[in-house]
Each structure stands twice: as structure tokens, then as C-alpha cells.
Amino acid sequence: MFLASFFSNIVTMFQNNYDLFFYGLRMTLILAFVGTGVGLLIALVLAYVKVQEITTSQRFKAFLQRILQGFAYGYVGFFRGTPMIVQAMLFYYGMQRMGFDIRVLTAGLIVVSLNTAAYLTEVIRSGLNSLDKGQKEAGLSLGLSMRQVYILILYPQALKNMIPAIGNELVVNIKDTAVLSVIGVSELFYMGRRVGSASYLFTEAFIIVSVMYLVIVSIAMTMLHRLGNGNPRKRERVMP
């Protein structure tokens, strides 16, 4: 009896509020995809700055490189060393305090991008370090500039090895953007709480939210698996 009414509550709740849940899901996906994409672009630049050896004899250039490197280290240290929920509060209220009337979604997108960039910087850095240093030397000895060596030779090779790690970051973002509800971004977690508090049926609301997260994360992981290994079935067969 109890179970039956419990399930029918869930179904009714979903039927009455599916637009809110799907709106939340859409926000979650936007945050995760934009955050991972923009984060990746920022990370490509930061990783480049971080891995440079300073060899030039031009004083000013070397000085500039050192400043940039210091910034990159500080950046990565800060974003990996503090919780994203704290970063979100700091950024959103910091902007308000400085007089910028920023929308919560914009703030959320910026925070998740900046946060992802810090993690992906380390992923890219280790991807670059795992390449044979002969690749770089061969590029340089054709007269390519350092920037060309990275863009034309090292990044294409490193990125191919990094697809699983970038995908992993996407999955993490689908789940972890829930913390952005703290500044009022109406993503899936936020919507779950809203629907739940309207009826005080929090358990039912968060069962729906959990199922939606699970489905979307599973889809993302399956797609990534395909992307990573070509045909996933072939791979399963060789597994013990």
C-alpha cells in the first residue's frame, strides 16, 4: 500500500512538473557542455604557459613569461584548492559588490568554465609531457616557432590521448554543477528542491532528479566510450 502510493506520488509529481525538471536538466547540460568546452580552450592556453621553459635571452620577454607562469600556477592552485561552491559564492557576490549586475546563469557559466580550466590544465600538461620530446625538437629544427610546434604538432597528438580525461571532466561537470544552485542557477538540483518544497515531498522529487542525472550521465559515458575506442562491443569481448 505504502509503496504503491509512493510510486504514484512520483509519477504524479513528474507529470505535473516535467517542464520544470526538463528545464533544470537543460540548464545542467548547458552548464556542463559550455563549461567543459570553454574550460578546455582556457586550459590549452594555460597549459602552454605552464610548460614553457624560459630560454630566451631577451630580458623583457623572459620577465613577461615569468609573470604569466606565476599567474597560471596561482590560478590552477586556487581553483583546485577551493570548493566550486565557494568559488561560485565569491564570484557572484564579488561581482555584485563591484557593481556588476551579472545574471546568475552567466555567473554559473563563468565559474564552471574557470573551474574546469584549472583541472584540464593539469590534464593537458601531463598529456604534453607524455609526448616524446623529439616531436618538439623535430618541429623546431624545421624552423617552426614554439607556438606553431604546439598548435600543429603537440596539441593534436596530446588531445587524442586526452579524450577520455576530457570526457571524464564533462561527466564530473554534469554532476557537480549542482552546487551552482547556491547562487540560484535553476539547474536540475535547484529544480528538484523547488518542486520538493512546494509539496514537501523531497524524497520523491530527488528520486526523479537522481534518475534524470543517472540517465544523462550514462548516455554521456556511452558516447565517450564509443568516441574513445571506436567500436565498444569489440572491446567488451576482449575484456575478461
Add this chain to the structure above:
Amino acid sequence: MIELKNIEKVFDDTVVLKNINVTFKKGEVTVIIGPSGSGKSTLLRTINWLEKPTQGDVYFEKERVQNQASSLETLRTQATMVFQAFHLFNHLTVLKNCTLGPIKVLKQARHVAEAYALEQLKKVGMDAYKDRLVNTLSGGQKQRVAIARALTMAPKVILFDEPTSALDIEMVQEVVETIKHVASEGLTMVLVTHEIELAKAIADRVIFMDQGEIVEDRKNTDIFTQPKMERTKQFLQKITH
């Protein structure tokens, strides 16, 4: 054409090159020999500044090489390197390996670069493989592509660092023949090798290095038959037995 003046190179605390004063002339094929760890690779890599000398200067066509990007890029387009381990660009095809430099550095149009690259690939006998990804090739084939890649830059000098040392024995000959062919065209070359047969065939000059120093520097290939220094004699005895 290339002059190294008072070059010294220190890694950590070990002196790897000391008191290197040497000039390489246009059209000359110089072979550098010497025991493992004697500094041959480091000397070669100093010429195109893959290693920055701790002391001393490098002059390329009378111009002092400056330790800044533009000077080094100019130097390297004219003094390009063939490595022991090939270092072909793994994500590109044979042809793309050979057109990357000409298109991006020499700013050639793609069709011009491709035509010239095909010519060079033909020279090394690899034109039939132009669309293959490089990691599907054998070692000997890879090294021939690497030589073609260097040639596409139309450099003034090619630096070879033990181009046959990473090859299985049955592939050494095809690369040796390719290098001989390139040498016969009058290109300036500096070549580090343990292949005495190759050295004898192409050298206008042979330099023997030991412990970071140039011990003997001889015209032609006389060094192999009449070495002057005791250290050279000992080395030659060791490698011919």
C-alpha cells in the same frame, strides 16, 4: 659557412663540450666520430641551437646567432636536423610530414610544397608511400622520409645524428645509400655516425671527438688509415674489431 667559436657546454656540473673551435665550409661533408658520451650529439645540436651553448658563439654565414626566437627560427630553416630516432610527426601522413615546414615556415602554396615534397620523396624512394601514416612504416622507411622532410626545406646544411643507429641491421644499407645519394648532390652536411663504410664513402673531412674535445680534425678520410693521435688509434682499433 658555420663557425663555432670557443664553445663550451655544461650540463648540471659536467663539462660536455670544451674549447670547440671549428668551421664548416659550404659544400663540405664532415663526419664526426668518437666514443659514446664524447659530446658528438651535443656538438651537432649546438649548431642549430637545440642546445644552447654555455659559453661561446655560433656564426651562420658570418652572422652571430642570437638567443631569441626570430634568429633561431631563421637558423633552423637553413640548418635542419635528421635524428637517430626519426621523430616523424606521428599524427600526419608521409606527404604532410614533408609539407608542414614548407607551408608553415617557408609560406609556400600547398601545390608548390606538395610537388617539391613528392620530388624529394622520389629521391629517397618513398613517393609511393605518400599517403601512409608514418607509424605504419619500417625504421628504414621512416628515416628515408625524415631525410626527405629535411630536404623539402631546401636547407643550406643538413645535420645528421647517427641516422642509422636505431635501425635493424638489414635496413641500414637503404639509408646509407640514400645519404650517399644526397651527399653526391653537393649539399653541406655534418654527420655523426658509427658507419665507417658510410664515412669513407662520403667524407671530405673527419673529426674525432673524445671527452668533449676535438682531438683530431683531418681532410679526406686519411684518419682511418693514418690516425695521428694515440686516442684516435685506440678508438679506431676498438670499432673495427
